[in-house]
Amino acid sequence: MPTISMFYGVIVSMFFEIREKHHLPHIHVRYQGFQASIAINDGVVLAGDFPPRQLRMVQVWTDLHREELLADWELAKEGVEPFRIDPLK
Numbered sequence: 516m517p518t519i520s521m522f523y524g525v526i527v528s529m530f531f532e533i534r535e536k537h538h539l540p541h542i543h544v545r546y547q548g549f550q551a552s553i554a555i556n557d558g559v560v561l562a563g564d565f566p567p568r569q570l571r572m573v574q575v576w577t578d579l580h581r582e583e584l585l586a587d588w589e590l591a592k593e594g595v596e597p598f599r600i601d602p603l604k
Contacts, residue, residue: 516529516530517597518599519587520580520600522572522576523569523572524569525545525573526545527543527576529542529543529584529587529588530543531595531597540585541553544565544569546565547566549563549564549569553565553570553573553574555581558573558574575603576602579603580600580601583598586598587600
């Protein structure tokens with residue numbers, strides 16, 4: 516699972532060797548001991564637990580980079596490593 520971005524201690528990743536079908540575009544985020552899957556379309560936590568402040572940063576970042584994230588999702592579905600995306604500044 517390659518890292519596609521990092522900011523303020525948050526690591527954002529996306530699987531790109533998907534063997535089973537994922538129906539909802541999402542990213543994986545890690546921060547200190549926390550991990551979660553976040554929907555790209557609306558920033559909802561699909562699984563896991565994440566601190567509120569860091570979750571809000573991820574949601575803002577997702578809003579800013581939604582088109583790039585969806586393009587990366589399409590690459591990942593084809594088994595191609597996604598591109599890196601600029602961090603939250």
